[in-house]
Amino acid sequence: MTNQRKNPFIVPLGYFSSLEKEILFKTKTNFSAYGFKTPKSYFKNLEEDIFEKTIGKNNSFIKSIFKYVFLSQVFAVSIFIYYSLSVSSETLIKKENKISFDDYIENYYLDELNSYEIISMLEEAEIDNTLKYDQIP
Amino acid sequence: MKHQSLFINALRQPDSKNEAFTRLVQEYKERLYWHIRKIVLDHDDTNDVVQNTFIKVHLNIENFNENSTLFTWMYRIATNEALNFIKSKAKKMGLKNEEWTQAIAGNLEADPFFDGDEAALILHKEISKLPEKQRIVFNMKYFDGMNYDSISKILDTSVGALKASYHHAVKKIKTKLTND
Numbered sequence: 001m002t003n004q005r006k007n008p009f010i011v012p013l014g015y016f017s018s019l020e021k022e023i024l025f026k027t028k029t030n031f032s033a034y035g036f037k038t039p040k041s042y043f044k045n046l047e048e049d050i051f052e053k054t055i056g057k058n059n060s061f062i063k064s065i066f067k068y069v070f071l072s073q074v075f076a077v078s079i080f081i082y083y084s085l086s087v088s089s090e091t092l093i094k095k096e097n098k099i100s101f102d103d104y105i106e107n108y109y110l111d112e113l114n115s116y117e118i119i120s121m122l123e124e125a126e127i128d129n130t131l132k133y134d135q136i137p
Numbered sequence: 138m139k140h141q142s143l144f145i146n147a148l149r150q151p152d153s154k155n156e157a158f159t160r161l162v163q164e165y166k167e168r169l170y171w172h173i174r175k176i177v178l179d180h181d182d183t184n185d186v187v188q189n190t191f192i193k194v195h196l197n198i199e200n201f202n203e204n205s206t207l208f209t210w211m212y213r214i215a216t217n218e219a220l221n222f223i224k225s226k227a228k229k230m231g232l233k234n235e236e237w238t239q240a241i242a243g244n245l246e247a248d249p250f251f252d253g254d255e256a257a258l259i260l261h262k263e264i265s266k267l268p269e270k271q272r273i274v275f276n277m278k279y280f281d282g283m284n285y286d287s288i289s290k291i292l293d294t295s296v297g298a299l300k301a302s303y304h305h306a307v308k309k310i311k312t313k314l315t316n317d
Contacts, residue, residue, distance in 0.1 A: 036171075
């Protein structure tokens with residue numbers, strides 16, 4: 001007899017407890033709204049808007065400080081790199097210029113001029129000094 | 138109450154404030170939204186008011202004296218914000234608060250965020266004709282199912298006065314709906 005009365009249908013585990021919550025939530029929410037509705041995903045966006053205006057303010061302040069520090073560091077590093085590059089390039093150019101000028105002088109005097117021309121370009125005192133070495137008997 | 142004290146402490150501590158406030162918003166955003174929405178009626182206006190409410194909660198949590206529950210305190214802020222909002226809007230338009238509310242209720246059919254049936258529309262229009270305090274008491278009691286004790290703490294009014302307000306409100310609405 002007891003077997004015949006037994007309900008053959010079963011429900012998932014914890015079904016009635018979740019059903020109760022679901023029904024209460026749906027009826028409560030709908031009744032509270034009673035005709036009013038909100039845009040889609042409104043409450044998610046609302047949450048984000050509120051956080052942006054409250055918690056976000058602190059975060060953005062901290063972020064702005066970090067941003068400022070980071071930017072100043074980048075600025076300092078870029079100035080350092082620019083300065084060191086410009087100094088080294090200037091030195092290189094100077095060095096190159098000096099070498100090329102010395103080469104030019106050397107080449108000019110050695111290749112293009114003969115001894116008479118060199119003597120004509122020297123001062124009288126210099127000629128005396130220069131010629132001293134040649135006065136060997 | 139002990140649990141609430143712990144939570145309020147968390148809201149006041151700099152290292153836990155953000156996390157606690159996040160939980161607070163998640164817990165109360167919908168309830169406060171619907172409470173405000175039934176006072177100011179328009180969705181965009183409600184959005185402004187509900188955000189201001191949470192900003193005030195965030196700013197003034199240090200001044201919360203714990204004589205009431207956090208829930209009651211937040212509801213009180215929300216109610217005051219909503220009423221001040223109506224006051225400022227009505228003043229700008231040169232209207233009384235009730236006149237402004239009735240004007241908004243009169244346009245509910247055209248509101249894209251209202252999809253109630255005819256009964257809901259008529260009911261909201263009739264509610265908008267009630268004096269401010271009766272309207273709020275009616276909403277809190279009828280729609281939100283709050284008890285007089287909670288409403289009394291939120292509105293800082295005696296339970297007896299609230300019962301009288303609700304009784305008058307129900308009577309007016311019933312009379313109007315029966316006659317129409």
